[in-house]
Amino acid sequence: MLSPNNQPHQGEPLTFPAAQAALLTPYLPPPPPPSAAAGPSRDDEDEAPAGSTHSPAVHVTLTYAHSLDASIALAPGARTALSGPASKAMTHYLRARHDAILVGAGTAVADDPGLNSRLLSPRPVVLDPRGRWAVHEGSRVIRTAREGMGLAPLVLVGHPAAVVEERRRVLEAVGGRYIVLEPRAAGGRRFDWADVLAVLRREGLRSVMVEGGAGVINSLLAPPGNALVDSVIVTIAPTWLGQGGVVVSPPRTAAEDGTAAPPVRLTDVKWCPLGEDVVLCGRIRR
């Protein structure tokens, strides 16, 4: 049984073989120093982790599971299990190897996820520019934090008016909070990814695992966000979810002169079978 950084296990034991973990290592941020067990400090030196290609120094891993037809869920709002037991264990291992885990409001609303790890839990971060996520006492991420099985979320909203007082109280009672960030992208509807990473860095978070859903993934894979991605780890499940699924397919973009930009492609690619799934690791070709 593997525990990153030899931290105590949370909840039921989890097995993820060291040999498989070693295959992922080149795509992951460096392990936190043992002193990071109590959570990342907010006044760390701003030094770039090895392999980081951007500043501020936040390692970005994009990771999710999809079907053979690139769907991450059967339908909008439908929680859909794609990962088998082995790749689910990998997800918990990956979560434990990052300071933060990021999802969009659509996932928070649809899945009511725990966003913790049975190993060492990351800080959940929810992108919710318009305040769609009605977080409450019974939300899983809140219960998980209250029970000491995970960390409380940071929720990034686009305007102070998106903060509902009762939700703020619920978040803050477990140590989470709202952070207002100006949505400077997509005509004021989305955050600029560099701004999101700057917020994380200010919070002392040096690595983030971006988990989904499709809105978040497609926005991050489009330029200029994709320049900030350090590595991509995708679980491919041996199933077709069929038409009407929630699909990962970033928008086609054009260069300034109107010509089509080249498709986003991975390089430094490794394929690893994991149970009945296959895990694809790579870096975005620059």
Ligand SMILES: NC(=O)C1=CN([C@@H]2O[C@H](COP(=O)(O)OP(=O)(O)OC[C@H]3O[C@@H](n4cnc5c(N)ncnc54)[C@H](O)[C@@H]3O)[C@@H](O)[C@H]2O)C=CC1
């Ligand atoms: N199979 C998998 O690995 C995963 C599957 N999912 C599935 O994905 C589905 C949810 O996907 P979506 O509906 O697309 O929701 P989503 O989780 O991508 O959230 C979309 C929302 O996130 C916010 N957002 C996204 N990018 C943003 C940006 N750059 N700046 C500011 N806000 C931004 C916006 O409010 C947007 O409406 C669910 O059914 C869930 O089960 C979610 C995560 C992983």
Ligand SMILES: Nc1nc(O)c(N)c(N[C@@H]2O[C@H](COP(=O)(O)O)[C@@H](O)[C@H]2O)n1
């Ligand atoms: N890796 C992976 N495989 C799947 O098959 C999935 N459906 C997901 N979904 C993501 O995990 C969240 C739910 O898990 P927790 O409750 O947080 O443990 C879900 O919200 C998606 O982000 N991931």
